[in-house]
Amino acid sequence: VLADQRRTDLLSDTLDKMKLLGLKPNDKTYSALILCFARKEESENAEKAFDQAIKEGISPSNGMYNGLIYSAAMKKYPEKAQKFFSEMLQAGIAPNTITYTTLIYAYAKNKKSAKCWELFRKADISNCVDQYLLEYMIRLCKKTKEAEKALRLYRRLEIMGFIHYSYSYNALIEALASRDDYAQEALGVWRKMRANNVVPDIVTFLGVLKATSKLGDLQSAYEAIQEMKAFQIPIIADIYRLLILNYAQASKLSTTSEAEIEIYINDSWNLLKDAQAQGFAIRASFINAMIKLYSGALREKEVEGLVLPLFEKYNVEPGVITYQFLMEMFNTIGQRERTLEIYDSMRQNGFVGNLHVHNAHLDAAIRLNKSDRVVESLNAIAALGLTPKRYFLKKLGQMKDLPDRIFIALQPFWQFANVRNPMSRFTAQSFRPRTRVVGKRMRVKYTRKRMKKGPPGKRLHLTQPVSQQYR
Numbered sequence: 396v397l398a399d400q401r402r403t404d405l406l407s408d409t410l411d412k413m414k415l416l417g418l419k420p421n422d423k424t425y426s427a428l429i430l431c432f433a434r435k436e437e438s439e440n441a442e443k444a445f446d447q448a449i450k451e452g453i454s455p456s457n458g459m460y461n462g463l464i465y466s467a468a469m470k471k472y473p474e475k476a477q478k479f480f481s482e483m484l485q486a487g488i489a490p491n492t493i494t495y496t497t498l499i500y501a502y503a504k505n506k507k508s509a510k511c512w513e514l515f516r517k518a519d520i521s522n523c524v525d526q527y528l529l530e531y532m533i534r535l536c537k538k539t540k541e542a543e544k545a546l547r548l549y550r551r552l553e554i555m556g557f558i559h560y561s562y563s564y565n566a567l568i569e570a571l572a573s574r575d576d577y578a579q580e581a582l583g584v585w586r587k588m589r590a591n592n593v594v595p596d597i598v599t600f601l602g603v604l605k606a607t608s609k610l611g612d613l614q615s616a617y618e619a620i621q622e623m624k625a626f627q628i629p630i631i632a633d634i635y636r637l638l639i640l641n642y643a644q645a646s647k648l649s650t651t652s653e654a655e656i657e658i659y660i661n662d663s664w665n666l667l668k669d670a671q672a673q674g675f676a677i678r679a680s681f682i683n684a685m686i687k688l689y690s691g692a693l694r695e696k697e698v699e700g701l702v703l704p705l706f707e708k709y710n711v712e713p714g715v716i717t718y719q720f721l722m723e724m725f726n727t728i729g730q731r732e733r734t735l736e737i738y739d740s741m742r743q744n745g746f747v748g749n750l751h752v753h754n755a756h757l758d759a760a761i762r763l764n765k766s767d768r769v770v771e772s773l774n775a776i777a778a779l780g781l782t783p784k785r786y787f788l789k790k791l792g793q794m795k796d797l798p799d800r801i802f803i804a805l806q807p808f809w810q811f812a813n814v815r816n817p818m819s820r821f822t823a824q825s826f827r828p829r830t831r832v833v834g835k836r837m838r839v840k841y842t843r844k845r846m847k848k849g850p851p852g853k854r855l856h857l858t859q860p861v862s863q864q865y866r
Contacts, residue, residue: 398431403440406431422448422456429462433469441466455486461493468501473510476501492523496531508539526557536570542577545570561596564588568602572609581606582615589622597628604637611644632675636684639663643688656692663688677709683716690724698724715746722755731759735768750781757787766798773804782808 397405406428413420425448432441445463449455460483467476480498483490495518502510515532518524529552536545549567557563564584571581585603588595600619607616616638623630642659645651663685671677682705689698698721706713718741725733738756741748748756753772760768769791776783788808791801 398427398434401431401435403431403435403437420448420451420453422453422459425453426456426458426462429459430465433462433466436466436469438466438470438472438475455483455488457483457488457491457494460488461491461497464494464497464501468497468504471501471504473501473505473507490521490523492518492525492528495521495523496528499528499531499535503535503538506538508535511535526552526555526563529555529557530563530566533566533570537566537573540573542571542574542580546580559591559593561588561593561599564593565596565598565602568599568606572602572606575609578606578609582610582612585619595622595626595628597631600628601633601637604634604641608637608640608644611641611646611648613641613645616641630673632670632678632681635666635670635675636680638666639681639684639688643684643691646688647691660688660692677705677711679706679711679714679717682706682709682711683714683720686717686720686724690720690727693724693728695724695728695730715741715749715752718746719749719751719755722752722759726755726758731763734759735763735765748775750776750779750783753779754784754787757783761787761790766801770800770804773801773808777804777807 397403397409410420410424413424425444428444429441432438432444441463445455445459448459460479463479464476467473467479476498480490480494483494495514499511499514499518502508502514511532515524515528518528529548533545533548533552536542536548545567552563564587568581568584568588571577571584581602585595585599585606588599600623603619604616607613607619620634620638623634642663646656646659667677667681667685670681682702685702685705686698689695689702705711706717718737721737722734725731725737734755738748738752738759741752753776757769757772757776760766760772773783782788788805791797791805794801
């Protein structure tokens with residue numbers, strides 16, 4: 396009970412009472428002590444409790460090591476958690492599901508998803524995978540936007556037979572809603588959840604509204620709001636933001652008329668006022684949603700005249716998403732130079748761009764034929780460990796007289812771009828085939844043109860059957 400309530404101040408009194416009653420602490424006692432310190436994020440006290448247990452002659456148990464790993468995870472020390480895990484294995488103690496789940500949690504808090512999946516595979520081999528670990532890995536797919544993995548894990552949950560409650564469905568809905576191409580499937584999971592009579596919570600509707608905001612599906616968003624009212628779930632600030640994003644995406648649809656866009660804009664301003672009336676602080680995310688709404692409607696003048704002054708009005712600092720939406724808007728309307736100016740302003744303010752920012756910057760740089768900025772964008776995306784849009788890579792790969800510095804910057808994305816090596820002495824265009832028919836066979840001679848500084852050409856003889864067109 397003290398561990399659940401994080402009451403570390405009462406632990407010493409409880410131990411004294413045990414001694415007065417003649418009760419000797421055991422491994423479960425110290426497991427609860429270590430867990431209490433871990434939840435309070437007092438990792439040093441957790442290690443002291445572990446050492447005290449060893450001094451009293453208590454053999455370390457699985458629960459004690461799990462508490463140590465959890466204390467390191469709470470302080471974001473994955474290396475320390477891995478050290479405790481190694482000590483546990485050396486002591487001959489077999490890890491259980493809680494051990495692997497806690498260690499994966501330690502690496503997930505530090506955004507090391509590759510290590511998380513490596514540990515999950517080890518847990519799977521050791522038969523230490525249960526419903527909770529599968530649900531946590533599905534939730535991890537949301538952060539890495541790996542919707543395919545989330546679906547595979549969910550099918551495994553169905554085969555295993557799991558308890559139907561909101562956490563299981565919420566994990567999958569959030570993972571699918573993180574991707575534009577899987578947003579419709581997220582709504583399908585929500586409807587399946589309703590069919591199974593599972594009571595939703597606020598996390599459910601946050602995932603559903605995120606999915607509808609990627610589709611511009613206002614009807615489904617309306618149904619979600621009505622269901623929230625039916626279950627008496629209070630509306631939080633993020634609900635207002637997601638509703639504005641729904642209007643923003645709906646305004647981009649080709650079937651949306653100008654009159655409907657005007658209705659969406661007016662209703663979004665009303666939502667902003669309602670959020671403020673409910674006592675919610677107007678954050679940068681609210682204003683960014685309004686920027687996306689106006690940029691989707693291609694109303695750049697109103698963005699500068701009505702929306703951007705909101706940052707000063709509410710004393711809010713713009714963030715990377717603000718610059719992203721502005722750059723994408725000016726790219727869409729063809730103002731490439733303005734896109735580059737916004738990018739420079741972002742860098743001067745000390746922000747590091749995300750993938751969308753660098754894609755917009757790369758698009759403008761390619762169209763304006765600015766090779767230095769192309770190299771800057773490619774290097775920045777490579778530093779993030781991500782990949783630019785394939786369209787840009789193919790466009791650069793098909794470029795004639797590709798500068799050497801762009802070729803070098805493209806090397807991390809070599810498998811996606813069909814790039815001819817400009818530094819090789821002979822290129823594919825330098826081969827000139829000459830053919831002559833001999834009987835029913837054709838002899839093809841390939842020669843290389845002599846380059847300015849290259850050696851003399853060398854003949855390569857090749858025989859192949861004559862096709863119908865050569866006869």
